[in-house]
Amino acid sequence: MTIELEQHIDPQLVPILEKVYDPEIPVLSIMDMGVVRSAKWIDNVVQVKITPTYSGCPAMDVIGDDIVRAFEEVDIKAKVSLVLSPAWTTDWITSKGRKALEEYGIAAPLEENADKEALLGGKKIVKCTHCGSKTTKLVSQFGSTACKALFQCEDCLEPFDYFKCLK
Amino acid sequence: MKNENLIQYICGVADNALILGQRLSELCGHGPNLETDIALTNMALDLLGQTRSYYQYAAQLSDKDKTEDDIAFLRVERQYKNVLLVEQPNTHFGYVITRQFFYDVFHLLLLQELQTSKDETLSAIAKKAIKEVSYHQRFSSDWIKRLGDGTEESHQKVQEAVNDLWKFTDELFHMTQDDRLAVDSRIGIDVTTLKEKYYQRIGEVLEEATLTIPEIKWFQKGGKQGIHSEHMGYLLADLQYMQRTYPNMKW
Numbered sequence: 001m002t003i004e005l006e007q008h009i010d011p012q013l014v015p016i017l018e019k020v021y022d023p024e025i026p027v028l029s030i031m032d033m034g035v036v037r038s039a040k041w042i043d044n045v046v047q048v049k050i051t052p053t054y055s056g057c058p059a060m061d062v063i064g065d066d067i068v069r070a071f072e073e074v075d076i077k078a079k080v081s082l083v084l085s086p087a088w089t090t091d092w093i094t095s096k097g098r099k100a101l102e103e104y105g106i107a108a109p110l111e112e113n114a115d116k117e118a119l120l121g122g123k124k125i126v127k128c129t130h131c132g133s134k135t136t137k138l139v140s141q142f143g144s145t146a147c148k149a150l151f152q153c154e155d156c157l158e159p160f161d162y163f164k165c166l167k
Numbered sequence: 168m169k170n171e172n173l174i175q176y177i178c179g180v181a182d183n184a185l186i187l188g189q190r191l192s193e194l195c196g197h198g199p200n201l202e203t204d205i206a207l208t209n210m211a212l213d214l215l216g217q218t219r220s221y222y223q224y225a226a227q228l229s230d231k232d233k234t235e236d237d238i239a240f241l242r243v244e245r246q247y248k249n250v251l252l253v254e255q256p257n258t259h260f261g262y263v264i265t266r267q268f269f270y271d272v273f274h275l276l277l278l279q280e281l282q283t284s285k286d287e288t289l290s291a292i293a294k295k296a297i298k299e300v301s302y303h304q305r306f307s308s309d310w311i312k313r314l315g316d317g318t319e320e321s322h323q324k325v326q327e328a329v330n331d332l333w334k335f336t337d338e339l340f341h342m343t344q345d346d347r348l349a350v351d352s353r354i355g356i357d358v359t360t361l362k363e364k365y366y367q368r369i370g371e372v373l374e375e376a377t378l379t380i381p382e383i384k385w386f387q388k389g390g391k392q393g394i395h396s397e398h399m400g401y402l403l404a405d406l407q408y409m410q411r412t413y414p415n416m417k418w
Contacts, residue, residue, distance in 0.1 A: 056216025085291030140202035141306050142209040166298050
C-alpha cells in the first residue's frame with residue numbers, strides 16, 4: 001500500500017482503461033470515475049495503481065480483475081495494486097462521468113452537505129433524475145452501495161440514488 | 168519503535184473496527200427497516216475495509232509469513248485488543264445506535280489525529296477513513312436525536328442504553344504499553360488528550376436529544392489488555408467459523 005501523489009497515466013494505455021467499467025455502475029468507466037492513479041510500463045508489464053472509492057468497496061477486486069483481463073485481450077501483461085493516498089474524492093469524477101451518472105438515473109454529487117441539508121429541511125438542491133424537480137427528500141444516508149444515498153422525489157414520488165459527495 | 172510493538176499498536180486500532188464491523192454485519196437482514204438495515208451494513212463494510220488496510224500493513228511488517236486473514240481469523244480471544252464497548256451485543260436498535268455513537272465520536276477524533284502520524288501508511292489509512300467515519304458519526308448522532316427526542320418509548324429505551332453503555336466509554340482513553348511506545352515515536356496518538364473533547368461532543372448531542380448524562384463514576388475496562396466480556400467468545404466463534412472449520416480456505 002503506497003502513496004501516489006500525482007496521477008501518471010501513459011496516454012497510450014488510456015483507450016484500454018476506458019473499456020473497464022465500474023461493475024456496480026456499468027455506465028461509468030474507471031477513467032471517468034477517477035480511480036486510476038497511474039498506469040505505466042515497467043519491464044514489459046503495465047503497472048496500474050487504483051484507489052478505492054470507499055475502504056470496503058467490494059467492487060475494487062472486480063475492477064482489478066477486469067483491468068488485467070482488458071489488457072490480456074490485447075496481449076499485454078498487467079499488474080494492479082491499490083493505493084490509499086491521496087484519498088479518492090468525488091471531485092475526480094469527470095464531467096463526462098457526471099453526465100453518464102445522471103443519464104443512468106443517479107444524481108451526481110453536489111456539495112458536501114447536500115444530503116444533510118435535505119434531511120434537516122435546509123435548502124433543497126438535489127435534482128430528481130426522473131422529472132428534474134428539486135423538491136426531493138433524503139430517505140437514507142446510505143443507499144444500495146456505500147457511495148450512494150437514497151432520495152425520493154416529492155413531485156413524481158419516484159425514489160432515486162444520489163452519489164454522495166466525498167471530499 | 169520495534170515492528171513487533173508497531174504491529175500491536177496497529178491491531179489496537181484495527182481490532183475495534185473489526186469487532187464493531189462484525190457486530191454491525193450481524194444485523195444484515197435484521198435492521199428495523201430497509202433503510203437502517205442498509206445503513207448499518209454499509210457502515211460495517213466501511214469498518215471492515217479499514218480493518219483490511221490496517222491488517223495488510225501489519226502483515227507486511229510481520230517477519231513471519233502472515234496474511235491479513237491470519238490476523239483477522241486465527242488469533243485467540245486474549246490476543247484481540249478491542250475495547251469492551253464495541254463487542255457489546257445488539258440488544259435493540261437503541262443500543263446499536265448508542266454503541267455506534269459512543270464509538271463514532273471517539274473514532275473520528277482519533278483519525279483526525281492519526282492523519283498527522285509520522286507513519287505514512289497509517290496516515291494514509293486515517294485520511295481515507297475520516298471521510299467514511301464522518302458519515303457514520305452524522306448517522307448515529309442524528310438517530311440519537313431522533314430517538315431521544317422522539318416518542319416516550321424511544322426516549323426511555325435510548326436513555327437506558329446510554330446509562331448501560333456509559334461505563335464502557337472511559338476505556339477508550341486508556342493507554343497500553345504499545346500505545347505509549349507509538350506516541351514516543353510520533354506514530355501513535357495519545358488518546359488521553361481526546362477525552363475532554365469527546366465528553367463535550369457527546370454531551371452536546373445528548374442534550375439536544377433531551378437525554379440525561381449519567382452520573383456514573385465507575386467504569387469497566389479490560390478489552391485493551393485482552394480481557395473481554397462474556398460476549399466476545401460467541402462473537403469470535405461466529406467470526407472465525409469458516410477458517411476454523413476449513414483451515415486455509417480462500418475466497
